[in-house]
Amino acid sequence: MQRFVQAVTQDVKFIQATEDSKKTGNLHPDRLNNWQNVDPLESLAGARPQDDVVVELKNPVVVTSNQKERPSLRIPQEPVQVTGRIYALVTIIKREEADSISATSSSDRFVVRHFNKKTKQFDGPLETIRIPQVPSDRNGITRSTNRGIEKSPLNSAGWYIYGTKDAEGIFVTQAIEPRALMRLQPDEVRINRKSANSYLKKELWKGTEGQKGTAKIVLLDPKSQQFNEAVSKWREGDKAIVLHTYGGIGGKKPEPEPLGVVTGHFAYGIATVVRDRFTDELRFDIEYRQVYAHNPDGIIAGTMKWSTYMGDLQRGWLGNRPVSDAIVKLDAVTQDYDFDSIQLSPMKEFMRQLDIMMARYRIGDGTGSSVVTPSTSCVQDANQALFVTIKQVEKQVASNPRIQEWLRRHPTDAQTLRFQQLVKLGRSLEKQLAPLGIIRSDWQENAENLAGTRTADGTLTTVLKAATTWRTMLPRRAHDEIATILLNNGAVLWVIRTNQVGGFNPDIVPRAPTALLGHRTN
Numbered sequence: 001m002q003r004f005v006q007a008v009t010q011d012v013k014f015i016q017a018t019e020d021s022k023k024t025g026n027l028h029p030d031r032l033n034n035w036q037n038v039d040p041l042e043s044l045a046g047a048r049p050q051d052d053v054v055v056e057l058k059n060p061v062v063v064t065s066n067q068k069e070r071p072s073l074r075i076p077q078e079p080v081q082v083t084g085r086i087y088a089l090v091t092i093i094k095r096e097e098a099d100s101i102s103a104t105s106s107s108d109r110f111v112v113r114h115f116n117k118k119t120k121q122f123d124g125p126l127e128t129i130r131i132p133q134v135p136s137d138r139n140g141i142t143r144s145t146n147r148g149i150e151k152s153p154l155n156s157a158g159w160y161i162y163g164t165k166d167a168e169g170i171f172v173t174q175a176i177e178p179r180a181l182m183r184l185q186p187d188e189v190r191i192n193r194k195s196a197n198s199y200l201k202k203e204l205w206k207g208t209e210g211q212k213g214t215a216k217i218v219l220l221d222p223k224s225q226q227f228n229e230a231v232s233k234w235r236e237g238d239k240a241i242v243l244h245t246y247g248g249i250g251g252k253k254p255e256p257e258p259l260g261v262v263t264g265h266f267a268y269g270i271a272t273v274v275r276d277r278f279t280d281e282l283r284f285d286i287e288y289r290q291v292y293a294h295n296p297d298g299i300i301a302g303t304m305k306w307s308t309y310m311g312d313l314q315r316g317w318l319g320n321r322p323v324s325d326a327i328v329k330l331d332a333v334t335q336d337y338d339f340d341s342i343q344l345s346p347m348k349e350f351m352r353q354l355d356i357m358m359a360r361y362r363i364g365d366g367t368g369s370s371v372v373t374p375s376t377s378c379v380q381d382a383n384q385a386l387f388v389t390i391k392q393v394e395k396q397v398a399s400n401p402r403i404q405e406w407l408r409r410h411p412t413d414a415q416t417l418r419f420q421q422l423v424k425l426g427r428s429l430e431k432q433l434a435p436l437g438i439i440r441s442d443w444q445e446n447a448e449n450l451a452g453t454r455t456a457d458g459t460l461t462t463v464l465k466a467a468t469t470w471r472t473m474l475p476r477r478a479h480d481e482i483a484t485i486l487l488n489n490g491a492v493l494w495v496i497r498t499n500q501v502g503g504f505n506p507d508i509v510p511r512a513p514t515a516l517l518g519h520r521t522n
């Protein structure tokens with residue numbers, strides 16, 4: 001952990017590009033400007049103008065050197081951004097009528113019924129809570145709406161609500177998470193490889209605008225013979241990689257689409273199968289690793305819960321964008337290796353690479369600015385982490401005589417076959433990420449360069465860099481094709497597709513992300 005802290009601790013001094021970005025409305029870490037030795041905890045806490053970043057600490061250790069000193073906390077990993085300090089599982093019964101004094105506007109109070117752990121039904125206590133209507137953003141679009149949320153097709157399965165109590169003791173909802181999306185209960189299972197590939201290439205984004213307000217979960221498992229077999233493979237404690245992308249906003253209040261292109265966004269994350277404390281059933285716990293540029297919304301590069309990045313009523317994307325989360329389980333990547341007591345973990349290495357990038361993005365490598373350009377984006381840098389991870393594991397194996405000897409003595413061992421599968425996957429992804437056979441120099445020198453934190457390149461340099469990674473320039477292309485490569489290399493994919501879920505906003509419609517030079521959608 002200390003090596004990580006040292007690697008990303010830098011002085012912060014804003015450059016002109018940062019000041020120019022601020023004028024366009026983007027939020028930068030103003031409070032950290034001209035600070036020295038800004039560490040990853042400081043860059044997280046000081047990312048916004050106010051102290052409003054709430055986090056969860058994983059496995060903290062309390063350390064007290066003596067009774068006179070204040071106790072301190074030691075944490076083994078970066079904090080996880082969360083929304084709300086209280087949460088519950090409820091179904092929404094109805095909206096309370098506005099009183100005569102405020103009859104000109106709708107009430108933000110709703111009657112909900114809690115989940116009963118004993119009966120496994122929503123027959124617990126009734127409660128009145130608030131689901132505030134958030135203000136519009138600078139484009140006149142609200143991130144979420146409480147309008148008709150009780151009529152959502154996802155309401156019957158319930159919502160995890162996250163928030164706090166107001167002065168009157170009423171629960172105020174700050175984020176929502178549909179229970180149906182996280183349960184290990186897919187709507188459809190594809191057990192034929194051809195059918196699974198067809199879903200990724202032709203059906204994943206098909207008819208997006210006509211599916212407003214709905215969600216669908218599809219399990220792609222060509223190795224299974226039937227529905228129950230495919231679902232039963234997912235067990236408590238399993239970890240998987242998440243491929244995340246979202247589309248755009250159309251309708252009466254559309255967001256800008258330069259040249260008609262819906263760029264979207266790409267990110268990785270980690271999904272863990274956990275036992276739900278309310279229902280006692282298995283569900284996914286998703287944490288995104290967001291390599292995220294500075295933006296007007298105050299979304300901070302870092303690790304964050306699904307309920308924060310997607311479900312936050314003020315900043316989340318659940319209510320106004322179409323989203324795909326492909327949860328990928330491939331033993332070659334998601335399981336650790338133990339070669340003669342030498343342990344290697346591709347997943348831990350992948351998370352380490354992403355942690356470094358996220359911390360550097362928060363302060364722009366000391367410039368205060370991480371930007372998106374034609375040749376630099378979340379897509380390039382997130383995939384840089386994947387590329388570096390595979391290369392790092394291969395290098396560790398190739399350079400260790402004990403591991404080489406173990407592999408030689410165990411040519412048919414399941415672990416040997418898994419490693420061979422990892423190498424094969426690395427070759428496939430390398431071909432995908434650098435289709436011209438040119439690995440960008442900044443991808444090979446992760447400790448030196450990140451695309452989103454550099455100062456502007458010259459025009460020719462930008463064109464050359466864009467050309468050498470054209471397949472990953474658009475998030476949709478990266479998401480769909482990397483998912484296809486993983487599937488064809490033996491992975492099982494659990495795909496969660498949402499289309500402006502929650503309340504109903506009649507002024508917007510979901511728009512599928514553009515797949516330039518890639519898969520097409522009807």
